[in-house]
Amino acid sequence: MKIIKKNLIYCGIICALGIGISVAGVYREDDLLKSVGIALTIVSLLKIAQLFILTRNDERRRKYELSMTEERIKYIASKSSSFVFYITVFCEVIAALILLIFGHAFAAGIVCYVAGAQVVLYLVLYIIFSRKY
């Protein structure tokens, strides 16, 4: 039940954000903001509805909580995150190069700083975790 409550809170926050973005989009007459806000709101409301339905069925709730916490799922998520990190840094470097080629040196610099900060953060966390474990 703890996991479902946590997910409900998370979806509630996303829903509130979605509503906020939609309102901002309406106020600024920005169709993109409105669409993003509406999409976030709808998706989070659907997820909240799904979670409420789960709470009514013990067996389904147990299977859902198991699928969220079991070790193989955590292993897969960890591996995916790791790959995404490497691919993201690589893409940021490529993006910075492309921006430089097209004469956007300032933007390229920002992208490079972001990539650099990610790598430094990774190294710092690696050192911390290697001492902890």
Place this chain on the structure above:
Amino acid sequence: MENNIAKLRKERKITQEELAAAVSVTRQTIISIESGRYTASLPLAFKIAEFFEKSIEDIFFPGKANNGKTKNREDIK
């Protein structure tokens, strides 16, 4: 890592779903462990061994993948 979970399970006429429920994992995890695609953690290996009332070494053993077929410990010796 190889294992003979599938063999033990069939001997005792237990389904993958039942084993999964007994050791608190999903059926997909049991499938992955049996096929050798996923190596169970130590706590999970202990739970599986306890379920079958055997030692871990009787269930899990290092071995070369052989088209997904598991080997007995005697074959490796």
